[in-house]
Amino acid sequence: MSESPEQPERISDAEHAVMEVLWQRSPLTAAEVCEQVCTPRGWSLATVKTLLSRLVAKQALATEPDGKRFLYSPRVARESYVGSESRRLVDRLFGGRAAPLFAHLAESDALTEDDIAEIEALLKELKS
Amino acid sequence: MSESPEQPERISDAEHAVMEVLWQRSPLTAAEVCEQVCTPRGWSLATVKTLLSRLVAKQALATEPDGKRFLYSPRVARESYVGSESRRLVDRLFGGRAAPLFAHLAESDALTEDDIAEIEALLKELKS
DNA sequence: CTCCATCGTTTACATACGTAATCGACTACG
DNA sequence: CGTAGTCGATTACGTATGTAAACGATGGAG
Numbered sequence: 001m002s003e004s005p006e007q008p009e010r011i012s013d014a015e016h017a018v019m020e021v022l023w024q025r026s027p028l029t030a031a032e033v034c035e036q037v038c039t040p041r042g043w044s045l046a047t048v049k050t051l052l053s054r055l056v057a058k059q060a061l062a063t064e065p066d067g068k069r070f071l072y073s074p075r076v077a078r079e080s081y082v083g084s085e086s087r088r089l090v091d092r093l094f095g096g097r098a099a100p101l102f103a104h105l106a107e108s109d110a111l112t113e114d115d116i117a118e119i120e121a122l123l124k125e126l127k128s
Numbered sequence: 129m130s131e132s133p134e135q136p137e138r139i140s141d142a143e144h145a146v147m148e149v150l151w152q153r154s155p156l157t158a159a160e161v162c163e164q165v166c167t168p169r170g171w172s173l174a175t176v177k178t179l180l181s182r183l184v185a186k187q188a189l190a191t192e193p194d195g196k197r198f199l200y201s202p203r204v205a206r207e208s209y210v211g212s213e214s215r216r217l218v219d220r221l222f223g224g225r226a227a228p229l230f231a232h233l234a235e236s237d238a239l240t241e242d243d244i245a246e247i248e249a250l251l252k253e254l255k256s
Numbered sequence: 257c258t259c260c261a262t263c264g265t266t267t268a269c270a271t272a273c274g275t276a277a278t279c280g281a282c283t284a285c286g
Numbered sequence: 287c288g289t290a291g292t293c294g295a296t297t298a299c300g301t302a303t304g305t306a307a308a309c310g311a312t313g314g315a316g
Contacts, residue, residue: 012303016220030263046306049264054303068312069263082221083236086229089217090238092144093210098233099246101214105226106250108211110218116254118227122234123248140273158293174276177294182273196282197293 008076008084009058017041018051019060023078027064027071136204136212137186145169146179147188151206155192155199 011019021036022028034048052072055061063070094100105111111119139147149164150156162176180200183189191198222228233239239247 010302014304043304044306046308047304050305053265067263082232085217085221086232086236087238089213090233093213097243098239099243099250102230102243102247103250104207104210104214105218106254108214110215111226111254115225115227115230116251119230119247120251122227122231123244123251126234126239126244138272142274171274172276174278175274178275181295 008060008080011055011058011060011081014041014047015051015055015058015060018048018055019074019078019081022061022072022074026073028073029066029069029071033072136188136208139183139186139188139209142169142175143179143183143186143188146176146183147202147206147209150189150200150202154201156201157194157197157199161200 017037018033021033024036030049030052031045033052034043034045037043038045038048052061056063056072060074060076061072062075063072065071090096090098090101094104145165146161149161152164158177158180159173161180162171162173165171166173166176180189184191184200188202188204189200190203191200193199218224218226218229222232
């Protein structure tokens with residue numbers, strides 16, 4: 001009875017905001033997470049609690065008991081999330097090719113001078 | 129009473145599949161759209177009709193009567209959709225900077241030789 | 257010990273989304 | 287003319303998401 005591959009369940013927008021906090025620093029309690037996101041997003045603590053529960057259900061967060069409350073920490077790396085989201089976009093919009101995405105960003109002036117310089121440097125590295 | 133800025137309403141995943149067909153060729157009837165997507169996605173004509181209606185409601189499609197049926201065509205350019213989706217991702221995941229996205233794609237081997245060559249060419253153009 | 261603040265859990269409810277059946281109008285065929 | 291097929295519109299229904307209040311356990315203050 002091997003566990004099925006269990007491809008990670010999709011994380012929603014609101015849930016993502018919570019994940020960001022925990023990727024920044026963890027483990028944290030629900031109240032601590034709220035301190036970071038409730039004001040900017042206009043949420044109540046109750047909302048954060050719901051999102052945390054859903055993320056635990058989705059196996060995106062792990063809990064560790066600490067007295068009467070829980071400490072939450074990410075169970076999926078930010079890298080991995082960012083990777084799959086990026087791939088999703090590139091697949092959906094650019095036929096899986098990264099170059100057209102780059103071309104698009106270039107054309108729409110979404111690239112700053114710094115971006116361009118940085119990318120050039122990265123390219124140089126790739127070729128070595 | 130000027131129309132409110134009316135920022136384009138969000139297009140869902142299933143709806144996007146329909147848009148792709150119409151960006152490819154338009155105007156088309158519902159049945160014609162179905163011919164393109166129903167089999168690959170396992171949809172019925174009814175589903176396509178629903179999606180078309182929702183897209184019209186969202187102002188993403190325009191209709192033009194043709195006898196007893198409608199011809200549908202995109203009202204938002206693919207460019208514009210792709211642009212806003214890309215920006216959304218870059219904002220959410222990379223703090224609005226495109227370079228980190230590029231770095232990520234590079235690191236995760238999402239870039240083919242061809243991609244790299246193409247991007248180099250684009251960079252050269254940008255600098256001229 | 258008692259009571260209150262605080263946890264996580266359960267329940268709630270509106271909107272969006274995926275997917276589709278049904279319905280009333282109309283047209284083309286016989 | 288009546289009828290069968292087809293169209294868009296309406297209605298349906300389950301799950302996901304955003305947002306939160308209510309509830310039951312529990313631990314710490316007095």
